[in-house]
Amino acid sequence: MRPVTEAELAEAVAGVAGPLLVRGGGTRTLGHAVGEVLETGGLFGVELYEPGALTLVVRAGTPLSEVERVLAGERQRLAFEPPDLRGLLGREGVSTIGGVVAANASGPRRVQAGACRDATLGVRFVDGSGTVVKNGGRVMKNVTGYDLVKLLAGSRGVLGVLSEVSLKVQAVPDAEATLVVEGLGDEAGLAALRAGLKSPHDISGAARHSGRSLIRVEGMMGSVAYRVGRLRALVGGDVTVVEGEASAVLWREVRDVAPFAGKQGDVWRLACLPTAAAEIVARLEGEAIWDWGGGLIWLLAEPGRGSEVAAAVAGRGHATLVRGEGGPVFPPEATEVAALVAGLKAKFDPRSVLNRGMVG
Template sequence: MRPDSDAQLAEAIRDASGGLAVQGGGTRGMQVAGEVLSTRGLCGISLYDPGALTMVAGAGTPLTEIEAALEAEGQMLAFEPYDLSVVTGASGASTIGGVFASNASGPRRVQVGAARDFLLGVRFVDGAGRIVKNGGRVMKNVTGYDLVKLMAGAYGTLGVLSEVSLKTLPQPEATATLEIKGLDATRAVAAMSAAMGTPYDVSAAAHLDAQGGRTFVRVEGFEDSVAYRAKALRAALHDYGAVVACDGDIWAGLRDLSVMEDAQTLWRVALRPSDAPKFLTQIRQLPDGANASAHMDWSGGRIWIGAPMASAAGLHSALQTLAAQMRGHVTLIHSAAPMDLPRFQPESVGVARLSAALRRKFDPRGILNAGLMG
């Protein structure tokens, strides 16, 4: 099914006799059973006001179309959404609805916030076929239920997005990336944390475990300011090794995980940065973890783990168990073959009860991406 209006979308959901697999471009890796309900017909930019830094677009609008319109005006999606099509092998184009449904936030999150922080308003159809609108086209205090934030990261389990209103920001005038080679996970987290603790307004800090260890720190802004802050960061990080300028745009590969394109299974781990080295050490000591690859973002607060399919089943439960012990959580983002395992970290009893109550309210028949989040 591919509706091209809210009315058609509502009718499709009301008339559904079984589960619906909500899908935009299919690049997020979260495939579920059921009849495919595509949002790609709900596309197009209906409003863009560069002066007000706002845009309104259909949920099925390709991310490339959004970014091209912003590029023409010297603006950007500041939260730097990732596109995992290289890893997942998806043939479709990532959509703006999929970005917000999965709260897809990239390296710049440490500076500007997550995708949900740039979502101003939504229009969606819930599991009962009701058209719901919440939020607006400007930043303001929330005076009622903040369904905008609720829908961001719900992966289509509470409603199918049909339109989003979002905030944009100007592109930085200049960018500088510094690199330190040869650091292990412990030293890398220490270096990234030190950089984030400086007054030099770091916009990204990441560590690639492969190639002997490569640690990256980025600063952005006006050209003179970037030059000054990059020089100051070199001095501040001198104790961690030789700090050199990184030529080329490494961040696209780190953001979209093309640096891990051989991973047959992919997990996203959220932890305190200080726990990241211990987590990686324990995973590597497992029989199924010996061949795992890792990439740390957000100074170690987010870890991407890749592994061969043969190691996936044994590694999955170990990842979630270890994360739970460290008060973190693990999400199975992609697997090359179907896996009958909980994609999201099991919730505590209280949180699970609240989550189930929300799903019953918004999707009383349990047909939207059934089983994905509980």
């Protein structure tokens, strides 16, 4: 099924007899959902773009690349820097903006600008009964009771099928520079990232891989130059400064987990305490890309180590199997959380037809 209007989408969901596998571009789907494929790519187009108000309203099936093209025409961007995981996951297809929001897909700039859900102002979606629901709006101040915007962002289609999203966008800064810090071990290298993030210098990226720590600053040229100088003195080590497009290339590699593309092994996404990041990786003896100052770890490990990974992050974070076979994909939920999730599922999808089996 490939509806081209919200009304067709609602009709399709209401009339279905069995489970539906909701799919945008299929570029970032995780889990074990089953059912008839419901594609949202027919819901295409920009509904409203107000560059002066930094707001964009777009239909959920619109390709991410099209959204980025429209914004680039006004020197604007999505601040949360959504990753492109096609290389990592070995997939083709076109990422959609609805899929980005449904996955809460957020890149390195999350440490400064927040996640995708923080930039999502409003949503329209069809719930599991086929009812069209609207929540939020087109401005930052919008109080409507239940914050379904935050609930739908990251829900991966299990509560509703997005038909439209409203987003806050950001102006592209005049300058960008990255401090590349070498000569530090993982503990010291991650400590340098944390020191940068705790400083007043407005870091927009803090990552480490391949023996190098990367610290990014963006803004007006004079401000960037000043902050680079202050950070160089703060972090220590052997520092090289990379600017402009060369800096952007470094962060696309981190954003897209490019160093792991084509490499054999399972890929885990670990959200953890930054202070525990080095010890967790040392314990698991895998290859790591640290982002968010160590709060996010992409781990390349031998297959079949799920129990070891879960034990390593227990009490300090959670692990998601992004690429690999066997075992659960998502971390187990606490009893109270599982009960809350079940209650939400029963409310928004009482027939349990949307992305059944997505979790686990």
